[in-house]
Amino acid sequence: MRQRVHIEGRQLEVSNLDKVLFPEVSFTKAQVIDYYVRIAPVLLPHVAHRPVTFTRWPNGVDGQAFFEKNNARHAPEWVRTVTVPSPGSSRGRETLDMVLLSAVPDLVWSANLAALEVHVPQWQVDDDGAAQLPDLLVLDLDPGPGTGVVECAAVAHRLRERLLADGLDPVVKTSGSKGLQVYAPISCADKDHPSRYAKGLAQALTGETPEDVVWRMEKALRPGKVLVDWSQNNTAKTTVAPYSLRARPLATVSTPLLWDEVDELRDGGDPEQVRFRTDDVLARVEEHGDLFDVSDRHRAALPG
Incomplete structure (x- = not known):
């Protein structure tokens, strides 16, 4: 079953919300989406400028999974994308079109794809989409x-x-x-x-x-x-x-x-x-804020 939702001025379609993606704990796609919406204030700063590699599990964690780097082709027009040099593992392509998750609707869109895991590099892109040195x-x-x-x-x-x-x-x-x-x-x-x-x-x-x-x-x-x-x-x-x-x-x-x-x-x-599970993490953020926030930390030059 598909339904349209409106989030922060964006309209998108979600589907199969009652599908169980984590059978051992009966955790559904709706709960995955809800978690990513609620954790967005602390998650987004860590991924917003880093091209995302998704790990997608369309049939849940007991099913077949696949990594997806060249993921911009699935994205709505309002999701920001960047073209970056292809790593050696991506044969036959000199560049990849990758997604930046920079707003709550972006997270809902990716969670609806059963992109349960979000993986990012240790470098960012600038406002023009050019890769920067690792930070x-x-x-x-x-x-x-x-x-x-x-x-x-x-x-x-x-x-x-x-x-x-x-x-x-x-x-x-x-x-x-x-x-x-x-x-x-x-x-x-x-x-x-x-x-x-x-x-x-x-x-x-x-x-x-x-x-x-x-x-x-x-x-x-x-x-x-x-x-x-x-x-x-x-x-x-x-x-x-x-x-x-x-x-x-x-x-x-x-x-x-x-x-x-x-x-x-x-x-x-x-x-x-x-x-930690999702409820634990949300409670920890409520108590401690973002323990991974490095924005105000000293950014030292690497020795050597």
């Missing part, structure tokens, strides 16, 4: 077999100390899945600078505690260790946006944390305390 650093902490978010919290604490020592001002969030992600606002000299710096950090932590940390991707190296994935600083790659839903059975959300919460976890806290 964020990211280190994705992914627990290997036999480890979990508690071990990730220990590594996140160490990363924070190193970043602070280098003059950076880090923030942290859950991945919404198993791990944590540490970010810092930066300025840099060239687009590859963040990858070089992040790789150096990952190698340094591995060198200090090779029994706990790994910087290389090979699965055989990862049991019992936390991978410090530095590779998502590559300008062709994206990371799940803060406040994005994850296509996981419980409809969890990639959620900003206080550093005190990371330290509580590191000291033996309950991993369930950092597994």
Whole structure:
């Protein structure tokens, strides 16, 4: 069933609102749309100037999913789009036409496509749509077999100390899945600078505690260790946006944390305390505001 809705002066069509997209928790498309509308004030600043890669799950999280970078062809005329150079993974195209989610109707449109996850790069486009140098650093902490978010919290604490020592001002969030992600606002000299710096950090932590940390991707190296994935600083790659839903059975959300919460976890806290669903996240925003807001934080030049 299709119906027309009016939101902030835009008219759009939504459909199948009662379709269950997260069967384990009976979470419907209507609830997905409602969440993205309600979280928009804190989500939009983090994605509005970053070309979006959607992960779409038209038949719910138990069905087939697909990434979609060249997504502007689906967009209403009022959704802003940009043409950006194609990464190496997109064969046969020199450019991609990508969407910018910059207003609440844009989020409703994308949620109606069952674009459950929103992924963005660590760089923005300017008002003319030209790609800028990266303005964020990211280190994705992914627990290997036999480890979990508690071990990730220990590594996140160490990363924070190193970043602070280098003059950076880090923030942290859950991945919404198993791990944590540490970010810092930066300025840099060239687009590859963040990858070089992040790789150096990952190698340094591995060198200090090779029994706990790994910087290389090979699965055989990862049991019992936390991978410090530095590779998502590559300008062709994206990371799940803060406040994005994850296509996981419980409809969890990639959620900003206080550093005190990371330290509580590191000291033996309950991993369930950092597994947040939509209502939890909305309540946290009501209490804390946007813990991922880097707009007023010091944007340091990367060392090296």
